[in-house]
Amino acid sequence: MIKNYLKIAVRQLRKQRMYAAIKIGGFALSIAACILIGLYIKDELSYDQSYPDTNRIYRLVEYYTHDGKVEKGDDYPAPISNALKADFPEIEKSARLMPNSLFPGAGNNELRRADQVENTHEEGFTYADEDLLNILKLPMVYGEREHALSEPNTMVISKRKADKYFPGQNPVGKVMYLNNDQTKPYRIGGVMENFPKTSHLQFDFLLTLKGVEFYKGEQTNWNASNYPDYVLLKPGTNIEQLNKKITADIEKNYFLPALLSISFKDAAKLLQQLSFKLQPISDVHLTYDVQDEFQHGDIRFIWLFGAVALFILTIACINFVNLSTAKSANRAKEVGLRKVVGSTRGGLINQFLTESLLYSVISFMIGILLAWALLPYFNVLASKTLTIPWLALWFIPVILVAAFIVGIVAGIYPAFYLSSFKPASVLKGSISNGSKSSVLRNSLVVFQFTASIILIISTFVIYNQMKYILNKNLGYNKDQVVVLQGTNTLGDNGVKNLKQDLLKLSSVKSVSISDYLPVADTKRNGNTLWNEGKSKVETGVDSQFWVIDEDYLKTFGIKLLDGVNFSPDGNNGGVIVNETMVKKLNIKNPVGKAITHGSDVMRIIGVVKDFNFESLRQPIGALALFKGISPSIVSVKINGGNIPNTIAEISSVWKDLAPSQPIRYSFLDDRFNKMYDDVQRMGHIFTSFAILAVVIACLGLFALAAFMAEQRSKEIGIRKVLGASVQSITKLLSFDFVKLVVLAIIIASPIAWWTMNKWLEDFNYRITISWWIFALAGVVAIFIALFTVSFQSIKAAVANPIKALRSE
Template sequence: MELYKEMIKTSGKRKADFNFVIDVLLLFRPGIIGRGNKEYSINSYAMLKNYFKIGWRSMLRQRMYSFIKIGGFAIGIAACLLITLFIREELSYDTRYQNGDRIFRVVVAYNFNGESGKDVWFQAPFAKALKDDYPEIEKVGRYNSSELFGAGSAQIRRDDQPDNTYEEGFVYADQALLEILQVPMVYGSLAHCLDNPKTIVITKRKADKFFPNENPVGKLMIVNNNEKEPYRIGGVIENLPPASHLQYDFFLTMTGVEFWKGEQSDWGATNYPTYIQLREGSDKSQLEKKMIGVINKYLLPRWIKDGVPNADVLAKSAWFILQPVKDIYLKSEGISDPVSHGDIRFVWLFGAIAAFILLIACINFINLSTAKSANRAKEVGLRKTVGSNRSSIINQFLTESLLFSFISFGLGLMLAELLMPFFNSLAAKSLFIPWKEWWFIPIVVASSVIIGILAGIYPSFYLSSFKPIQVLKGNLSKGSKNSFTRSTLVVFQFTTSIVLIIATAVIYRQVNFILNTKVGFDKDQVLVLRGTSTLGNQVKTFKDELQQLASVKGVTVSDYLPIKGTKRNGNGFWIEGKQNEDHSLGVQFWRVDPDYIKTMGMKIVDGRNFSPDAVSDSASIIINQTMARKLGLKDPVGKRVQNWRAWNVVGVVEDFNFESLRNEVGPLCMVLGESPGIVSVKLNAQSLTAALPAIESLWKKIAPHQPIRYSFLDESFARMYDDVKRMGRIFTSFAVLAIIVACLGLFALSSFMVEQRGKEISIRLVLGASLQNIFSILTVNFLKLIVVSIFIAGPIAWYMMNQWLLDFNYRTKITWDVFAITGGMAILIALFTISYQAIRAALAKPVNNLRSE
C-alpha cells in the first residue's frame, strides 16, 4: 500500500491502479497456494500431536482415575464383544444354505374345540402328495428322528470289527432332503448317495473316526448288531455347521423302509418333519392356501374311515404354514418339533445387557471427566485467554476421549480373548474372536472412534464452556446442575446392576423350584440303561437276573420315560360308541411292562395296576387323571375308550410330568407291550456303590462286545433345564461385571468428593466431629442414590421376570425377600466401595488440609 501511494505521487492514479491490479494478480501463484496447504497440514498435525501429548500427560498425572476410566471401559468392551459374538452366532443359524430363501419347513396349525397348537409331524405319504399335487414345489424331503423306530442313538461298528460303539445323531432321511440342504460332499455323489436300500451317509468326523485316512464309500457298517442287514456307505458329507438346527451324523436311507406293513401309504401315523424347496418365482402365501387341499383329499377320508368324531369340523380347523428355514432355530415358539432351539427374546435381552454394561462404562468416563473439571478449569481458561476458541478446546478433549477409547479397546480385546474359554463353557458355544476376517479390525477401529466420541461429547462441551475470567479468578461454580447429572447417571448404573442381580436370583430360584417340585414319579436312584434292544431275546433274561441282585429294588423294560430324549407316541382317543358326539383327544400312548408303575414310583389313584399275567391284560389300559378329565370320565374304571381298537380302563394313575415343567401335564395312557430299548433299574440308596459294578459285570456276561451305556434318571431330568441354568450363569457373570464397573465409578467419585471436601472435613475434625460423624457425612448422599436405584429397579425387575416365568406352567413366586436381599446386597457393596475413602478422610490429619489457609 505504501508503494501504491508513492506511485500515485510520481506517476498518477491511473498508472498506480494498473500496477496495483497487476501486482495482485501476480500473487496467485501455485507455489504460494501449495505452501499454504502444506503449512496448514503441518499445523494440523502438530496440533493433533499436541492434543495426544496433553491427554497422555493428563492420564499419567491422574493414574487412579485413568485406571478406573480405562479399566471400566475395557470390561464393558470385553462384555459387549463376547455377547455380540454370541448374538452373531445365534442369528447366523441356517443362513448358509444355497437357495435358502426358497427352503421352508411345513408346519400344521389347528384350532379345534378350544384346543390349539402347531407341529411339524406328518404322515409318510404327505411328502409325495405335495410333490405330485403342487407344481410350485421343486423338491420335497423328510426325515424321521424318532427313537420309536431306532433313530436317535444306536450301536454301530465296521463289519470287519467285533466291538460296537454307541453313537448319537442317527436319523432316517430322504435323498431329497440332502439335495434341498445342499450339504457339501467329501466322498460320493450327492445326487445318488441315499438312493439305494440299506445305504447310509455319514459326516466327515465319523468317517475319520471309523475309517481314518481312507475313502469309506462302499464299505459296510453294522447298526444295532443287525449283521443280517448291514448298511453300505453311500457318501461322506462335510460336518453340518454348528449354526444349523439339524445336527445329525448318520443319515439312514428311507428307500425301501417301512416301519410296519403299509406304513409308507398310511395317512394315520405322523412321524415325519417335511421340508420343501419352491421353484423360483413361486408365491409362498398362495401355496399355503392351496395346501388345504391335502386335508380334504387325503386326511378327511381317513378320519371318516377311522371314525374320528367331527372329522369334517376338524378338517376345517387346520391350516398349513411354510416356515422359512432361517427362522426355525429362533422363531419356533409354540411349535412341537424334534430339534433344539434358541430364543429370539433372549438374543435381544443379552444384546440389551451388553449395551447397558458398555453404557455403564461410558457413564463412568463422563462422571469422572466432569467431576475432575476443576483440575482442568485453569488450563481451559489460559487456553481461551491466549486465543483458543471453543471448537479447538472441544477437539482437544474429544482427542483425549479417543485416546482413552483406543487404549480401552486394546485392553478389552485382550480381556475378551482371556475370558473366551470361560464364556464358551457358560454359553455352551465354540465362539472365537475373528481376528483373520477382513472386516473385524476396521469395525473395531470404527467402534472405538464412535464410542470415544459419544463418551467424550458431554465432557468436552461441558469443560469448554468455562468462562476464562471466572476460572482465573477462582470463581468456578460448583455446578449443582452437573452434580445432579452425575447423580442421575450413578442411579442409572446401579439400577441396571440391581435389575440383573434380581433377575439372576429369580432364575436360580426357578431352577431350584423345578428340581425340587413333586413331579408325580420317583426320579431318585433310578439307573437308566439304554440300547438294550440289541440284546434281542436276552432282554427278559437280563431283567430277571437284575432282579436277583440285592442292591436292586425293581426293574422295568420300556422305551417310554418321563424325560426328554425317549420315545413318544401320540394317538387320538375317544369314548367308545361316541364317535358322532365327541371329538378325539390327542393322547400319549405308552407301551410298558407290568413293573413300570411300581419301579417309577407312580401312584394308582383308582382301580389297579397291570397284572403280571400279560395275557389277561392284553386289552387293558391305564389312563392318567388328565385323560379321564378331558374325556369327561367321572368313574373311568370299567369304561371303554377307543383309538384304532377298544380298550378296557382298569386303572387311573396320578398325573405325572412327562415333559418339561414349562408345559402342563397332558393326557396319557399305558398299555402292556414290548418296548425293549431301555431298561430302568430302581436301586437301594444304601448300596449304590456296589450296584454299578454288579450290573456292569452282568452286562458283560450277556453282551461281551456291546458297550454298556447308562445314566441316572434324576440327572437326565435336570439336564432338561440346562438352558435355564445356562441363562442363570450368564446373567450372574454379567451382573458381576456390571457391579464391578459401577463400583469402580463409585469408588472414583467418592475419592473425588473426599478430595473436594477435604478442608471442610478437617475443620469438622478440629471442631470435635467423631469418626462416625465424618463417615456418615461422606456416605449418606451416595447411599441415598443406591436406595433410589433399588426402588426404580424393583418394579422393572418384577415385571421382566414375571414375563419370563410365564414360559413355565409350574413356576416359583417372586416374593419380597428377593428384593430385600438384593437391595441389602447393593447397599453393602456400595458401602464397602466408598468406606475406604471415607475412613481415610476421617483418619487424615487436619493440619495437612488446613496448612494453606
C-alpha cells in the same frame, strides 16, 4: 494439531492416574463382556447360513389354534412331500426327515461293520428322502449326491464317521448293521462332509426312506403325522401367497377327506384352526416355540444378552462421563487460558474427544486381551467353542469402528461441557461444580445401579426358579434309578433274561422294561383315545401311549390311586390311565370302563396319580400305560449305598449277556437336570455379568466418592474442628450415595418384576416372585454401595483438618 492433542491427552492420563485407571478398567471390563456376548450372538445368528441356497430353503410349520393358544409343530403325514411337489410349481424340491427315535433306526443305534462283531453306540441317525442332499447341496467326499439315497437300505455317513469306521478307505458299497439286525443290511451309498457346527441339522447318518414303510399303509396315510418336511423354492417365490395356497390345498384336498374317512367329528371346524407357513431354514435354530426333534437356541436369549451387553457398556460410559465432569473444576483454568490465547471451542472439543478416544483405544486393547483370556471360561458357561477371530477380515475394522464410536459417545458430553466455560468466569475463580452438573452425575449413578439391580434381581429369580424345578415333587422318584440304553439289540427274550439276572443282585430293588421314561428328554408319541363307542361323536383326547411292564410303577415310585397294577402273567388287554386322562374323558368310576385307540378296545384296570412326565414348562397331559415288552429301555432301581460297586455288578451282568457291546447307562436324575441346561446356563451367564456390572458401577462410585471427599475437604475439616466424630462424618458422606441407590432400587424393582414375570410365563410350574427377592437385592446393593464409598468416607473423616484449612 493431532500430535498436540495426543500429547495433552497422555499428559492428563499420567496426571490423574487413579481416575484414568478406573475409566480404562471399567471400559476394558465392559468391552471384554461385550466381545464375549457379541461372539455368542454372532454364533447363534449364523446358524444355517452356509448352504448354497440358504435363502430358498424352508421348513413347513403347522399352526394349530385352540383355547386361545397357538401350538406349532413340524410333523406331517408321510405323503406330504409328494403332494407339495405335485401341487405347487413354486416348489422345486421337497424332502422329508424322520429323526424321531420312536421309529426303529432313527435317533441312536448300536452300529458295526458287517465284518466285525463288536457294536459301537452312535447317535445322529435320521431317515431322509434322497432329495434332502440336493436341497442342502452338502459336499460329497465319496459317491454321487443325486443317487446316494436312491436305493432301499442305503445310507449316507459323514466324513468323521467314515474316518472312524473305514480309515483311509472309500466306504461306498460297504455294509453295516444296526442293532445286530443282520436281516436288514445297510449299504453305504455315499460319504458327505460333516454338517456345519452352525446347523440345526446335526446328523452323521442319513438312512434312506426309499422303500420304507413303518407300518402297513403308512406311506399313504394322511391321519398320522411324523415327518418334518423341507422344501427348495424357485427364485422369486412370493412366500405369503404360497403359504395361503398350501393351507387351502392341503386342508381341502388331503386332510379333510382323510378325517371324513374315519368319521372324525367336526372335521371342518378342526381344519379352520389349522394353517401352514413356510419358515426360512435360517430361522429354525432360534425358534423356541415349535415342537420338533432339534436342539435349539432361543431368540429371546439373544435379545436378553444383547441388552445385558448394552447395560454393561453404558455403565462404563457413565463412569467416564461422571468422572470427566466431576473433575471439570480442576481443568477450568486450563480451558480459560487456552481460550485466552486463541483456542476455539471447536479446537477444545477436538482435544477432549481425542482424550476420550485415547481412553477408548487403550481400553479396547486391554478388553480384547481380557476377552481372549476369559473365553475358555465363557465357553464352559455357554456350552460353546467360540474363538477370537483374529484373522477374519472384518475383525480389526469392526474393533476400530467400535472403539471410535464408544470413544465419541462417552466423550461427547464432557467435551461440550468442558469447552463451554467462559474465560472471564474461569479466571475470576467463579467456576465450580454446579447443581446442573451434580444432578446429571446423580442421575447417571442412579441409572448405573438401576441396571445393576435389575441384573441382581433377575439372577435371584432364575436361581430360585431352578431350585424350585430341581426340588419339585414330580409324582415319581427320580433318585437312584440307573437307565440302561442300547438294550434293543438283546431282543425281547434277551431283555427278559437281563431283568431276571439284575434282580438277583442284592443292591437292586426293582427292574422295569419300557419304551419311555417319565423324563421328557426325548420326543413323545402322539395318540388319540376315546370313550368306547364315542369315536364318531367326540373329538377324542390327545394322549401319550406307553408300553411298560408290571414293575414300572414300583421302579419309579408312581402311586396307584384306584384299581390294580399289571400282573406278571396277565392284563394284556387292560390299560392304566392317569388322573388327567380321566378328567379329559370325563369318566365317572373309571375302573372297568372301556376306551378305544383306533380299532383297539382297552379296559381301564387302574388309575395312577398324575406325575410330571413332561417338562415343567408344560402341564401334565393325558397318559395311558399298556402292558407289553418294548426292549428300548431297562430302568434299574438301586440302593443308595455303594453306587460304584453296584454299577460294577450291573456291568458284569451286562457283559455276560452282550460281550460284544459296551454297556451304556445314565442316571435318571441327571437326565432330568439336563432338560433344564438352557435355564441353568442362562443363570450362570446372568450371574457372571451381574457381578461384572456391579464391579464396574462400584469402580465409578469409588472414584466419585474420592472426588466428593476431596471437594468437601474444607467442610469436613470445619466439622471436625467443631467436634464432629469420625462416625458422623462417614455417615454424612455415605448418605448421599445411599439415597441414590435407594432411588435405583425403587426404579429397578417394577422393571425387574415385569421382565422376570414374562420369563416365568414359559414355565407351567413356576415360583411367585416374593417381596424378599427385592428386599434382598436392595440390601445387597446398599451394602455394596456402602462398602465401596466407606473407604473414601473414612479416609476423609480421619484426615488431619489442619491440612484442609491451612489455606483459609
